[in-house]
Amino acid sequence: MVTPEAMVSLRNLTVSYRQHPALHHISGSFAPGSLTAVVGPNGSGKSTLLKSIVGLLPIEGGALAVAPPRERIAYLPQMAEIDRGFPIDVRDCVLLGCWGAAGAWGAVNRAMLTRVDAALQAVGLEGFERRSIGSLSSGQLQRVMFARMLVQDAELILLDEPFNAVDARTTAALLGLVRQWHGQRRTVIAVLHDDAMVRQHFPQTVLLARELVGWGATGEVLTEPNLRRARAMAEAWDENAELCGTDTAAAQEAAA
Numbered sequence: 001m002v003t004p005e006a007m008v009s010l011r012n013l014t015v016s017y018r019q020h021p022a023l024h025h026i027s028g029s030f031a032p033g034s035l036t037a038v039v040g041p042n043g044s045g046k047s048t049l050l051k052s053i054v055g056l057l058p059i060e061g062g063a064l065a066v067a068p069p070r071e072r073i074a075y076l077p078q079m080a081e082i083d084r085g086f087p088i089d090v091r092d093c094v095l096l097g098c099w100g101a102a103g104a105w106g107a108v109n110r111a112m113l114t115r116v117d118a119a120l121q122a123v124g125l126e127g128f129e130r131r132s133i134g135s136l137s138s139g140q141l142q143r144v145m146f147a148r149m150l151v152q153d154a155e156l157i158l159l160d161e162p163f164n165a166v167d168a169r170t171t172a173a174l175l176g177l178v179r180q181w182h183g184q185r186r187t188v189i190a191v192l193h194d195d196a197m198v199r200q201h202f203p204q205t206v207l208l209a210r211e212l213v214g215w216g217a218t219g220e221v222l223t224e225p226n227l228r229r230a231r232a233m234a235e236a237w238d239e240n241a242e243l244c245g246t247d248t249a250a251a252q253e254a255a256a
């Protein structure tokens with residue numbers, strides 16, 4: 001399956017933590033230039049999906065194909081996972097977005113610094129260059145992370161709950177950047193909890209409850225019956241469920 005024209009393709013994807021599946025038999029694809037929300041109840045595998053795409057988790061079964069190389073993928077983890085104690089200032093943090101262009105030992109050039117300044121201006125953080133990231137509010141830190149993605153110039157952008165703990169004004173500003181990326185034909189996948197925002201701004205939706213409940217046009221996926229079904233599936237899920245027979249057989253076959 002893994003269709004050549006897809007930015008990301010999943011075929012029967014299963015991902016587990018210590019043999020307990022967090023994503024179970026998911027199939028579908030993200031088209032280049034698509035703007036997709038990933039929604040579902042708590043614990044339904046949304047973050048696991050993004051981490052799998054970015055290569056942070058091994059896959060248990062099925063196939064996952066990601067078209068761009070790692071340096072063309074921008075990944076924004078949940079804010080709680082960002083180490084705010086790391087001793088780095090705003091400018092250097094944004095400059096890290098250039099690592100794909102500079103390489104591990106590459107020198108920082110003037111063009112990169114100009115891009116960093118332009119990105120900080122775009123997110124409304126001029127004057128914050130020398131502030132340590134630990135001294136920022138949640139909304140300011142999220143603006144820094146978006147500035148970093150602006151300089152990264154990624155083809156595929158993965159955002160995990162990007163508007164959590166962010167006020168309405170900052171959310172509107174950052175949503176503007178998401179729309180800009182979409183206009184530039186970048187592929188954006190965002191984990192979100194706000195159904196109204198998804199309906200208004202995200203044309204495509206993936207609805208998860210560890211298994212796939214729906215994937216397609218937002219108006220067709222975010223229906224009341226689908227949302228009820230996702231809630232019921234999440235409530236009925238056994239946290240300690242083992243892999244199903246098909247997965248176990250496939251894993252044994254792969255190991256043989």
Ligand SMILES: Nc1ncnc2c1ncn2[C@@H]1O[C@H](COP(=O)(O)OP(=O)(O)OP(=O)(O)O)[C@@H](O)[C@H]1O
Pocket residue numbers: 017018021022040041042043044045046047048049239
């Ligand atoms: N590192 C881990 N070790 C063990 N289990 C994990 C780990 N990370 C996630 N899980 C489990 O995998 C399941 C899916 O988690 P995931 O974080 O992907 O859900 P989510 O839909 O993003 O949830 P939320 O909306 O609460 O952020 C949950 O049952 C969770 O407890």
